[in-house]
Amino acid sequence: MGKLSKIGVLTSGGDAPGMNPCIRAVVRTAIYHKLGVVGVKQGYQGLIDNDMYEMTTRSVSNILDFGGTILKTARCADFRTDEGMEIAYRNLKAKGIDALVVIGGDGTFTGALRFSKKYPDIAVIGVPGTIDNDLGGTDYTLGFDTATNTVVEALDKIRDTADAHDRLFFIEVMGRDSGCIALRAGISAGAEAIMLPEKETAITELVESLKAGEHNKKSSSIVIVAEGDKHGGAYDVAQIVKEQIKIYDVKVTILGHLQRGGSPSAFDRILGSRLGFAAVNALIAGETQKMVGLRGNSVALTSLEEALKVHEFKLEDDLMQMMEILSI
Numbered sequence: 332m333g334k335l336s337k338i339g340v341l342t343s344g345g346d347a348p349g350m351n352p353c354i355r356a357v358v359r360t361a362i363y364h365k366l367g368v369v370g371v372k373q374g375y376q377g378l379i380d381n382d383m384y385e386m387t388t389r390s391v392s393n394i395l396d397f398g399g400t401i402l403k404t405a406r407c408a409d410f411r412t413d414e415g416m417e418i419a420y421r422n423l424k425a426k427g428i429d430a431l432v433v434i435g436g437d438g439t440f441t442g443a444l445r446f447s448k449k450y451p452d453i454a455v456i457g458v459p460g461t462i463d464n465d466l467g468g469t470d471y472t473l474g475f476d477t478a479t480n481t482v483v484e485a486l487d488k489i490r491d492t493a494d495a496h497d498r499l500f501f502i503e504v505m506g507r508d509s510g511c512i513a514l515r516a517g518i519s520a521g522a523e524a525i526m527l528p529e530k531e532t533a534i535t536e537l538v539e540s541l542k543a544g545e546h547n548k549k550s551s552s553i554v555i556v557a558e559g560d561k562h563g564g565a566y567d568v569a570q571i572v573k574e575q576i577k578i579y580d581v582k583v584t585i586l587g588h589l590q591r592g593g594s595p596s597a598f599d600r601i602l603g604s605r606l607g608f609a610a611v612n613a614l615i616a617g618e619t620q621k622m623v624g625l626r627g628n629s630v631a632l633t634s635l636e637e638a639l640k641v642h643e644f645k646l647e648d649d650l651m652q653m654m655e656i657l658s659i
């Protein structure tokens with residue numbers, strides 16, 4: 332690759348709080364180093380549709396506290412095809428862009444890696460931006476902290492009414508393939524049980540533990556169901572359990588997309604700024620096909636391949652065990 336001159340930045344997949352602080356850091360770090368920086372609208376769709384604009388330091392003024400992403404995002408089917416990738420490549424070359432910072436989740440990185448292997452003259456650095464926290468090589472992804480706090484706030488409110496009415500609530504949280512939000516929010520809000528995509532929960536055991544809780548004079552119970560759970564969503568699980576347990580009045584709440592919105596927490600603002608800054612520095616250092624992440628409070632580079640490997644270590648055994656014991 333020749334000398335770096337112009338960086339494209341995009342956000343892709345589900346939006347995540349912290350993406351805006353990250354875009355701001357990419358833009359200002361690039362400009363500080365006298366590099367051009369181009370904002371790509373709607374993720375990979377903008378590469379294909381040629382929807383891009385030159386950014387200045389003022390393009391990212393006063394956005395630290397915004398949820399969503401000023402660049403917009405999309406799930407782009409065309410980028411999965413060789414034809415789509417070729418159009419994207421031609422558009423990048425025509426604009427003189429020689430590197431990309433892609434902010435997104437596992438799907439975004441899968442696309443980035445494929446693209447970069449096909450067109451290695453465009454350097455690519457990934458920033459983990461997804462509320463799912465489902466990437467290796469980083470302890471946290473952008474948006475996970477804010478989303479978890481949002482879920483905890485909702486669970487606290489549901490606990491008030493559940494307790495007042497002696498009810499059993501099944502609460503569905505996001506995480507198609509990832510139980511990270513479910514586990515940490517569950518611990519924070521004292522949930523009685525958590526159902527995760529990574530670990531099958533036996534319904535008989537769940538029913539037994541809910542009955543034991545009632546026997547222990549618990550006035551309310553909260554079961555968190557991550558949306559990817561094998562038994563289906565919260566409504567499905569509630570239906571199965573209802574048939575086996577008559578002691579509580581059963582209610583269901585789906586938290587849905589409110590989990591993705593909102594102003595980023597201080598943690599996500601700092602993480603976004605730190606990783607955006609590091610992404611540009613990695614490109615300047617000649618890196619490509621890597622992700623910048625946070626490991627043990629230090630910024631670390633990981634190959635995109637490694638980042639995409641299984642992330643189950645994030646469901647630490649002690650957290651899983653503790654969750655059950657502390658809710659007796």
Ligand SMILES: Nc1ncnc2c1ncn2[C@@H]1O[C@H](COP(=O)(O)OP(=O)(O)OP(=O)(O)O)[C@@H](O)[C@H]1O
Pocket residue numbers: 343344345346375405406407408409410411412435436437438439440441442443445460461462463
């Ligand atoms: N195999 C692939 N080849 C090319 N592009 C891909 C591939 N997989 C995903 N992408 C691109 O990445 C985009 C984002 O992926 P996806 O929708 O899975 O979200 P994500 O980045 O995992 O974020 P999140 O899970 O937080 O929503 C896809 O819409 C598609 O454009």
Ligand SMILES: O=P(O)(O)OC[C@H]1O[C@](O)(CO)[C@@H](O)[C@@H]1O
Pocket residue numbers: 344345346406461462463505506507558591
């Ligand atoms: O907004 P969409 O496209 O329905 O996507 C929902 C999915 O996106 C995520 O929120 C991640 O961004 C998953 O947890 C969830 O399954």
Ligand SMILES: [Mg+2]
Pocket residue numbers: 344436437438461463
């Ligand atoms: Mg994903």
